[in-house]
Amino acid sequence: MNADWWRGIEPDMWRFAGEPRGDAREDYAAVLSALLRLSGTSAMSTMQDIAAQMADEGYREPMTSELLRDRLDELVQMRLVLVFLSPTAAREELRDGNRRQEAWSLSKTGRIIVRSVRDAIIDLNRVLALPPRLIDSIQETLRQLLLHFHDEPMRLALDVAAVRSHVAQLLNAAGDYYEATRMLNQHDVTDDEVFGESRRRIMTVLRQFVQHTQAALIPLRRSLDDVRLTGYDVIAEAAAPGAGAVFADTTAWVDDAVTQLESLDAWFVQGGNIDKIIDSANFAIDALLSAIMRRYHAAHRASDLAADFRQLAYMIHAQENDSDAYAVFAAATGLWAAQHPRGISDEDDVRPAEWSEQTLGIATHVVLGRRPATVTPGPRAARQLENLALKREAEEQAALAEMARWADLSAGLVTPGIVNLDFFTGVDDEHLEILVELIEEAMDSFDPDLGYGEALTLRCRLRLAPGQPGVVHRVRAGDGFLTAPDVLIEISQIDHQPMLAGTR
Incomplete structure (x- = not known):
């Protein structure tokens, strides 16, 4: 992989995505x-094949043959599609034979660009993921890579693909972690949804990702040292035959494999990205505590200061004269003009603005009384502050207990091998809840390069791969039925080597 890949960007590559006309785009x-989709089933596709596939994917109304032909010709000009003559294409009229024999397929550039755009659009709605046992999975991949290097070099290319996937997962996990910290500092933490989501992400990182990372760093770095001593170039060249790369592209594939191995190593060197994430845990805790204090003060003040001043300005502006405006200001702030009561003098009935020694003041009778204990304290009464340290400790204990419960329940779901959903018929509600959560997490983390998705608890690993297309299973579980497409599932102990390797 060239470091200056950005120099190779050509505007024509992305012209189809930047088309200003919505219908054409x-x-x-x-x-x-x-x-x-069709490139995985045949070398070339006719117009009938393309139209049928578009209908299967639910694209609006069917295109006319003329419009579809125009779109294909425009994509050929963009060098994303190639046109061929197919001897198997249907011919309706003899004079139209040449046109009816035409077939199309994606060019190499088109296939890569379309896949990239599709993945980018899907990733915009990607579920934020912080796999707690990601470091263990990376260590297992490195162990398999070294084992295959000595015993089965033809499988090394698959291990390099797993390394590439792990580097992408590390980038996603770090990005999600820093985004959660950034949200606490930049967003309105008085919004329960924003605060709750950010707090959940940071606590997930601190309890699982950082905790497990610290525990697994020593053996992982030992494995990386072994890979480094073996040599990135040596491993990449040994893996090239198993990648199926033609001779002309072997050098590029080897360079990319070396880059992926070096990128993974750079994450875990002393002072690398992983160490920065662990060191930033203190900053994340400070950000979380600061957000909690801001929420506390906002809740007890029961208003927003800027909103208060804005409302006061509206009220003052709405008054008809200055006197009423000053009265509103005084009522809002308590800054009343000073008043000096005086007795009525003999000369006139106007109270002077100042006291005099000859005039007696107005007598006022003051009674002090004890307030009943049942009376609700006023707004200025002292309030007992909640012990936030005890509350956080209780929440952490509850989270650890929940993680332990998940681990115990998942241990009861361990399968004898690779099974489908029918294996879990009759499972009780408590185990069903854990099973569904793990399946959803595995589906969210599904990696097309590896051919499977993975979900982990403290004791078990669930791997999930696609089953037979179009097959649906309806399993009775708990008080109802679980309906889902056919999938292959394997739940094994965390220290056992899984059998399910996916379909690449």
Whole structure:
């Protein structure tokens, strides 16, 4: 992988995605998506094949043959699609034979770009993920890589693909962690949804990702030292035959493999990105405590200061004269003009503005009484502050207990091997809840390169891979039925080597 990859960007590559006309842009994307799907089933696709695939994907109304042909010709000009003559294409009229024999497929550039755009759009709605046992998974991949280097070099290419996937997972996990910290500092933490989501992400990192990372760093760095001593170039060149790369592209594949191995090593060197994440845990805790204090003061003040001043300005502006405006200001702030009561003099009935020694003041009778204990304290009464340290400790204990409960329940779901959903028929509600959560997490983390998704608890690992397309299982579990597409599931102890390797 070239470090200056950005120099190779050509505007024509992305012209279909930047088309200002909405209908044309969607037409291009639909045709390219259909060709991407069809590229896995045949070398070339006719117009009938493309139209049928677009209908299967639910794209609006069917295109006319003329419009579809125009879109294909435009994509050919963009060098994203290639046109061929297919001897198997249907011919309706003899004079139209040459046109009816045409077939299309994505070019190499088109296939890569369309896949990249599709993955980018899907990743915009990606579930934020911080796998707690990601470091253990990386160590297992490195162990397999070294084992295959000595015994089965033809499988090394698959290990390099796993390394590439792990580097992407590390980037996502670090980005999600820093985003959660940033949200606490930049967003309105009085919003329960914002605060709750940010707090959940940071606590997940601190309790699982950082905690497990610290525990697994020593053996992982030992494995990386072994890989480094073996040599990145040596491993990459040994893996090249198993990648199926043709001779002309072998050098590029080896360079990319070396870059991926070096990138993974750079994450875990002393002072690398992982150490920075662990060191920033103190900053994350400070940000969380600061957000809690801001929420506390906002809740007890029961208003927003800026909103109060804005409302006061509206009220003053709405008054008809200055006297009423000053009265509103005085009522809001308590800054009343001074008043000096005086007795009525003999000369006139106007109270003078100042006291005099000859005039007696007005007598006022003051009675002091004890307030009943049942009376609700006033707004200025002292309030007992909540012990935030005890509350945080209780929440951490509850979270650890919940993680332990998940681990115990998942241990009861361990399968004898690779099974489908029918294996879990009759499972009780408590185990069903854990099973569904793990399946959802595995589906969210599904990696097309590896061919499976993975979810982890403290004791078990669930791997999930696609089953037979179009097959649906309906399993009775708990008080109802669990309906889902056919999938292959393996739940094993965390220290056992899983059998499910996915379909690449």
